[in-house]
Amino acid sequence: DVTALTPVKTFTEADIIPGSFNKGYLSVEDRREFIASCVYRLADPDEIGSQKTLTVKYPATSIDAPTEQFDMSACCTNPNHAIIYAKYELARRKFSKHNISFSVPLLTTELIPTDIIKITRTRRSSTEDADRTETEWYQVTAIHHNNRGLTRIDASHFPVNGSSISEISNEVLNGTFTVLS
Numbered sequence: 001d002v003t004a005l006t007p008v009k010t011f012t013e014a015d016i017i018p019g020s021f022n023k024g025y026l027s028v029e030d031r032r033e034f035i036a037s038c039v040y041r042l043a044d045p046d047e048i049g050s051q052k053t054l055t056v057k058y059p060a061t062s063i064d065a066p067t068e069q070f071d072m073s074a075c076c077t078n079p080n081h082a083i084i085y086a087k088y089e090l091a092r093r094k095f096s097k098h099n100i101s102f103s104v105p106l107l108t109t110e111l112i113p114t115d116i117i118k119i120t121r122t123r124r125s126s127t128e129d130a131d132r133t134e135t136e137w138y139q140v141t142a143i144h145h146n147n148r149g150l151t152r153i154d155a156s157h158f159p160v161n162g163s164s165i166s167e168i169s170n171e172v173l174n175g176t177f178t179v180l181s
Contacts, residue, residue, distance in 0.1 A: 002173055004164040007137065008115040011104065013122065017150065020103035021121075031093065033058070035067045035180070036086035043077035054079055055180040056086035058094075083179060084172060091171035096157040100138060107143070107151040115140045116158060 035057040042052050051073050057065070070089065076082050100119070111117070120135045138155035145151050159167045 002165055002170050005116055005137070005160060005166060006164075007118040009109065009111060010118040010120060011102070011153075012120045015104050016119075016121075017103040017105070020101075020152075022101045023098055024100075025098045026096070031097075033061045033065050034090075034093070035061060035063075035065050036089045037067050037069045038076070038082035038086045039069065039071045039073050040076040040079060040082040041073045052079070053181060054082045054086065056083055056090065056177050057180065058090060059176055059178050083177075087172045087175065087177055088168065090177065091168045091175065092156075095159050095167045095171065097159075098157050099141070099155065100157075101152060101154045103150045103152045105151070106145065106149045107153075111140060111143060111153075113140050113142060117153075117155060 035055055037053055037055045039051055039053050042050050055067070057063075068089070070085065072082055072085060076085070102119075117138050117140060118135055119138060120133060123132050123134055125131050137158045137160050139158040140153060140155050142154040143151060144154075161167060161170070
């Protein structure tokens with residue numbers, strides 16, 4: 001979707017249990033350039049199925065860069081699907097900088113993994129007039145309910161541009177990639 005997004009829910013400091021917010025930046029290893037190799041299943045009704053591999057990279061990425069393999073053979077039978085997924089993994093690595101987790105009182109809404117949410121928090125400074133409000137977008141990766149009446153939400157940074165359009169989705173659909181095989 002490369003239209004303006006609307007978050008499923010916006011969380012503020014009033015929603016988040018104090019002391020539960022954690023932000024972890026991705027390591028250098030997790031942010032390095034790589035080549036995405038996707039294994040898919042060729043499904044021709046007249047032949048026995050076989051596995052095929054497609055490799056995708058950014059044009060500037062060295063051919064000697066590390067390769068990461070994504071085995072989609074259990075669910076993917078279309079080479080275009082494999083290419084789109086490889087582009088997604090490359091774009092996600094390029095744009096997503098960190099992950100978060102936080103707890104809120106028990107959620108009874110239909111929030112699910114893959115939903116897009118916004119977090120609005122105030123960054124406090126030792127100087128009163130230096131406080132600033134930050135709003136960032138995230139994609140929910142996991143939701144955990146516990147017996148103390150709390151819900152922990154894990155989410156991955158999901159940056160948007162000034163028009164609320166996903167940087168990752170826009171890159172997948174409009175970015176420049178090289179398909180090697």
